Amino acid sequence: MEPPNWWTGHSLNPVRLLIHGSALRGATVIAPAGLTASRVSVNSAGTYLFVDIGIARNAKPGAYPLQIRTGEGIASAPFRIDAPLPSQGRFQGFSPDDVIYLIMIDRFADGDPSNDDPAISRGLFDRSKPRYYHGGDLQGIIDHLPYLKSLGVTAIWMTPVYDNTNKPNVRQAVNGEPIADYHGYGATDYYGVEEHFGTLRLLRTLVDDAHRLGIKVIQDQVANHVGPDHPWVADPPKPTWFHGTAAQHINETWQIWTLPDPHASVTLKRDVVDGWFVDKLPDLNQEDPDVAQYEIQDALWWIGAAGFDAIRQDTLPYVPRTFWHDWSAALKRQYPKLRAVGEVFDPDPAVPSFFQRGVKRSDGIDSGIDSVFDFPTFFNIRDVFANGGALDTVSKTLAKDRFYPNASVLITFLGNHDVPRFMHEQGATVDRLKLAFTFLMTVRGTPCIYYGDEIAMQGGNDPDNRHDFPGGWKGDPRSAFEALGRTAQESSVFDYVQKLAQLRAKLEPLRRGKLVDLAVTEKTWTFARESPAGTVIVAMNNGADPADIAISYSSDAFFMSQLGVAADFTIHAGTGAVRLPPHSAEIYVKR
Numbered sequence: 001m002e003p004p005n006w007w008t009g010h011s012l013n014p015v016r017l018l019i020h021g022s023a024l025r026g027a028t029v030i031a032p033a034g035l036t037a038s039r040v041s042v043n044s045a046g047t048y049l050f051v052d053i054g055i056a057r058n059a060k061p062g063a064y065p066l067q068i069r070t071g072e073g074i075a076s077a078p079f080r081i082d083a084p085l086p087s088q089g090r091f092q093g094f095s096p097d098d099v100i101y102l103i104m105i106d107r108f109a110d111g112d113p114s115n116d117d118p119a120i121s122r123g124l125f126d127r128s129k130p131r132y133y134h135g136g137d138l139q140g141i142i143d144h145l146p147y148l149k150s151l152g153v154t155a156i157w158m159t160p161v162y163d164n165t166n167k168p169n170v171r172q173a174v175n176g177e178p179i180a181d182y183h184g185y186g187a188t189d190y191y192g193v194e195e196h197f198g199t200l201r202l203l204r205t206l207v208d209d210a211h212r213l214g215i216k217v218i219q220d221q222v223a224n225h226v227g228p229d230h231p232w233v234a235d236p237p238k239p240t241w242f243h244g245t246a247a248q249h250i251n252e253t254w255q256i257w258t259l260p261d262p263h264a265s266v267t268l269k270r271d272v273v274d275g276w277f278v279d280k281l282p283d284l285n286q287e288d289p290d291v292a293q294y295e296i297q298d299a300l301w302w303i304g305a306a307g308f309d310a311i312r313q314d315t316l317p318y319v320p321r322t323f324w325h326d327w328s329a330a331l332k333r334q335y336p337k338l339r340a341v342g343e344v345f346d347p348d349p350a351v352p353s354f355f356q357r358g359v360k361r362s363d364g365i366d367s368g369i370d371s372v373f374d375f376p377t378f379f380n381i382r383d384v385f386a387n388g389g390a391l392d393t394v395s396k397t398l399a400k401d402r403f404y405p406n407a408s409v410l411i412t413f414l415g416n417h418d419v420p421r422f423m424h425e426q427g428a429t430v431d432r433l434k435l436a437f438t439f440l441m442t443v444r445g446t447p448c449i450y451y452g453d454e455i456a457m458q459g460g461n462d463p464d465n466r467h468d469f470p471g472g473w474k475g476d477p478r479s480a481f482e483a484l485g486r487t488a489q490e491s492s493v494f495d496y497v498q499k500l501a502q503l504r505a506k507l508e509p510l511r512r513g514k515l516v517d518l519a520v521t522e523k524t525w526t527f528a529r530e531s532p533a534g535t536v537i538v539a540m541n542n543g544a545d546p547a548d549i550a551i552s553y554s555s556d557a558f559f560m561s562q563l564g565v566a567a568d569f570t571i572h573a574g575t576g577a578v579r580l581p582p583h584s585a586e587i588y589v590k591r
């Protein structure tokens with residue numbers, strides 16, 4: 001029964017249930033008092049039944065079992081109406097006031113060794129294998145919320161909690177070796193919590209505990225595709241449920257730049273939207289209204305069931321924009337403050353900007369999606385700060401903020417679970433990582449920290465970029481969650497990021513101020529963040545030598561340094577000067 005429950009007073013009513021069973025052909029549905037059943041349809045295999053359930057305005061929370069009748073007999077299907085979770089302190093969205101922290105659940109901390117190798121999915125746990133479960137779970141995150149709080153994190157984004165396959169994933173075997181879907185991106189049950197991670201009840205505890213500490217929780221959702229082992233693949237609820245079948249489908253081309261391209265053919269665009277991701281992941285057909293409604297309800301259900309504040313949508317461009325428009329509208333109708341951010345993996349601002357809400361694009365559609373990840377500046381961060389590229393590359397990308405309906409809400413980041421870690425770059429050093437963090441925490445947007453980057457963790461391509469956080473497992477030789485357990489290098493980066501987060505929290509212009517470029521060269525950059533609350537100036541030296549940087553500013557003023565890297569300075573007759581060590585930055589507050 002999907003969903004297993006719905007809520008009183010919900011904006012989506014009736015709710016369309018999908019019931020899985022056998023011999024359902026010709027079935028009728030009888031609803032108890034308080035509910036009405038209509039629009040019944042059954043697939044030709046008799047294995048799936050859709051029914052619209054209307055909930056009376058005065059219906060009370062409780063059990064409302066449905067009767068399913070055919071000529072062969074009667075079955076009872078459990079269904080529940082619940083009172084909604086109080087909205088106070090939930091469904092809060094996110095904004096540039098936040099600092100987000102991305103957690104790969106399986107790799108962060110093992111708070112409950114009893115779920116490491118559950119009976120139902122025995123054999124997928126092996127810490128020596130980088131593509132197997134390692135034991136990290138929801139309890140591990142709960143246990144380390146105080147660590148995140150102390151770092152200055154105000155929102156966590158966890159990789160998906162959906163139940164993934166209980167068997168080795170042979171279709172995505174690497175070098176002939178099956179893998180485990182420990183990452184969560186291959187749902188086999190859109191209404192279940194992965195048993196390696198915990199339960200729905202524990203998920204709600206995590207969200208509530210985080211909220212008590214002033215930390216929001218962003219759910220990672222995947223509407224584009226399911227895992228290869230989803231039962232729908234062998235037995236679809238409708239013939240049009242997926243784009244094609246496992247045997248016959250389009251292979252996804254990844255050419256998402258064709259979607260805003262005025263010259264791309266219908267076929268090119270269709271291959272992006274209808275293709276199976278990596279040729280393996282069954283692609284849902286959101287143009288079928290039953291699929292669209294199923295997925296909209298599923299999104300609403302997780303928010304309502306767990307009390308999440310926001311959604312991160314995986315593989316956003318691979319889903320029709322009409323769907324995102326309807327999906328966003330349905331979520332906002334029920335949760336007006338909820339926010340969604342989409343993954344649009346492209347270095348050219350012309351592509352991610354196409355997917356942000358606020359304007360009807362060439363296809364006549366406003367996606368409704370609040371924000372997108374800032375992949376263009378991510379690529380710049382690597383080129384410029386890790387590898388010594390010209391600093392004005394960044395300014396030139398920021399100049400393209402004009403493409404976005406609202407660039408101030410983009411999610412900025414210097415690493416995530418799909419790319420090698422910053423410290424893996426050829427030119428990376430701790431100083432350069434700190435400089436990249438300074439950029440992240442001082443430019444426009446909402447910064448997102450990938451777990452472990454705050455202690456300069458190493459790692460190349462997936463899965464090498466997903467090592468276990470040191471100290472997250474019983475028996476680990478040391479814990480980087482504790483100051484005393486960190487190496488000197490880890491402490492140096494952690495303390496610096498913590499300081500940046502404190503400054504960002506304290507200095508409103510760093511979060512909400514207008515970004516004003518003052519001067520940029522190949523090696524140095526100065527910019528201001530200006531808001532009614534004040535002015536902050538950031539100066540950067542990306543060179544290998546100390547740099548004397550002239551700062552032009554409109555009025556005479558005294559600027560105090562905040563990081564202790566360089567001295568204070570004064571603006572006289574429109575100019576001042578600072579001296580910065582190699583690969584360093586300073587933040588100045590106007591007094």
Ligand SMILES: [Ca+2]
Nearest residue numbers: 112116135137
């Ligand atoms: Ca565990």
Ligand SMILES: [Ca+2]
Nearest residue numbers: 164165166195
């Ligand atoms: Ca599972």
Ligand SMILES: [Ca+2]
Nearest residue numbers: 273283318319
């Ligand atoms: Ca698709």
